Amino acid sequence: MAKIKQTQIDEKYLWMGGGLLAVVIIIFIFGRLSGKEDSNDPSDANPNIKPITVSTDSGNIEWDPSALVKEIHTAYKVNWSSGRCKALTTLLSLQDVQLKAVAEGYHQVYGETLRKVLSGAYVACWNFPWQDDPHYQVIQRMDVLQIP
Incomplete structure (x- = not known):
């Protein structure tokens, strides 16, 4: 044993x-x-921006910029390694009134201008030399529309 x-x-x-x-x-x-x-930190805020009326070929629609504002903030401030190209491509496809609403909404929610966020980014998209960079296209379009 x-x-x-x-x-x-x-x-x-x-x-x-x-x-x-x-x-x-x-x-x-x-x-x-x-x-x-x-809960007071605006970096993870869910934007609640007033929808705007946008005219399309099939009539007027109500468009809410909140989701795009959140997507841009996430791509540029929270997860800066991905999502920027998609956000910039979406910004390029917007009408002028939509781009203005996104810029105003971003400033309203996060207290920083969209131009400053875009200008402060070193890398937005990886493009070939013969392609236009959507990052600079968006900034130039904001210049033309005089969006601060």
Whole structure:
């Protein structure tokens, strides 16, 4: 029959182990609390911009720029490694009144002008030398429309 060897654990090792476990739990709890998002932080705000009326070939429609404003902010401020080309292509396809609404909405929600956000980006799209860069096309279009 096998014998079980009995060992004694000193009390100081029990205290050290318990203290170490308490420190790990405290660090975990404070890490979770500090990682909570601040509801006053506009970087993750869901824009609630008033829809505008846009005329199309088939009539007038109500268009809400909120989703595009959020997409631009996400592409340029939150996740700067992807999504910029899609956002710029969408901006290029907008009518003048829509582009103005997006610029005003961005400034209203995030407190920064769309021009500053676009101008502050070093890389927007990777294009071949013979292709036009949509980043500069959008900025030039904003210049023509005098959008700040």
